[in-house]
Amino acid sequence: MSKRLKIYIGILVAIIFAAMYYELSKPIPIDWRETYNEKDTNPYDLRIFHKELSNVYDENEVRNIYRTPYEFFNAQYDWSTYTYDIEGTYVSINSEFYTDESSINELLDFTDAGNLVFISSYKMPRYLKDSLNFSTKYDFKVSTKATLSFANENLANNEISYERDIKNVYFSEIDTLTTEVLGYQKFENDVTFTNFIKIPHGNGAFLLHTQPVAFTNFHLLKNDHFKYSEGVLGYIPEKDIFFDSPNKTRYSDDTSRSPLRFILEHDQLRWAWYLGLIFLVVFVLFNVKRKQRIVKIVNPLENTTVDFTKTIGNLFYETRDHQNVVHKKITYFLEHLRTEYLMDTQVLDEKFSTRLRQKSGKSQEEIEHLVQLINTLRAKVYLFENDVLRITKAIENFHKKK
Secondary structure, three states, rough: OOOOHHHHHHOOOHHHHHHHHHHHHOOOOOOOOOOOOOOOOOOOOOOOHHHHHHHOOOOEEEEEEEOOHHHHHOOOOEOOOHHHHOOOOEEEEOOOOOOOHHHHHHHHHHHHHOEEEEEOOEEEEEEHHHHOOOOEOOOOOOOOOEEEEEEEHHHHHOOOEEEEOOOOEEEEEEEOOOOEEEEEEEEEEOEEEEEEEEEOOOOEEEEOOOOOHHHHHHOOOOOHHHHHHHHHHOOOOOOOEEEEEEOOOOOOOOOOOOHHHHHHOHHHHHHHHHHHHHHHHHHHHHHHHHHHHOOOOOOOOOOOOHHHHHHHHHHHHHHOOOHHHHHHHHHHEEEEEEEEHHHOOOOOHHHHHHHHHHHHOOOHHHHHHHHHHHHHHOOOOOOOHHHHHHHHHHHHHHHHHO
């Protein structure tokens, strides 16, 4: 390894360590996105809520679902007895509850078997709304201050006023004969809307809620906001909890499929990766001239067509086979007329001469001379060198442009 190369590598390593130190020393910015991840500690994630589930339901199991509801619950179904091997409550808390129809049908079957489904989301799929006969609506509000309360008077102490983050998403239409209203929301100087309902289905039920932000880390740690989530959890029986995690093992449509997605998701790793690529390119550019091998000169293939033609010509000339040469020239010429002018060359008469003159544009005298010469040479028994020259010259004159 040359001395200059060692210097380059040393500079590269020093810059990489300097960049890493700079990135690591920066304060980590707070991620205010509503990601609802049960493993993260960002303000709008669910780590505290998920942890408290294990404490509240300490005698039961809290299982995370890393697949679609269909894949998870269908694998727990016993087709011999037509029953599920598990029972409990499916919990999904996210800004958007979008899943496939197969998963929704599986959740309907799960509740029909006597289980519970709890969904807290701003947006719910149309197929679920049609199946349970309800509708939601979003009315934009400049202010996000609102009060969340319960219909049950025993939960009056769990009523909480939120200073921020409440979106005016509510249930605009429900089936009043079967649906039970469990909770409300009210913005300042506005009417009260329903935001928490229970819809029976089979032997179980759906608990539907429109304010998932109430279960996030930020609000569970703010003042006494945790009381509201306690009131909601009061409607979930003490059975196993099946928590739908956003950390799916399969890729969603908006998830990067790159093998480098872990590196690119973190600023420090991403910049280290970019710097490494940049200095790799610089290193290659500095060394490419000295390391490049000599490119061997490859001569292009020679065109030997002319030599081949001369060889064939000399062969016929030396053998003195004039008759063969004449007949081949005539044959190739007539083939040219058939291909180029689409003419019948079986009979070379006056009619043929007239058509050839019309199609080729040659003079009548030249055409009659050529046709007569062909007929004469085809009729001769012995042909001489002069005959070869005559037919060659006549054909060449025909091919010449005016």
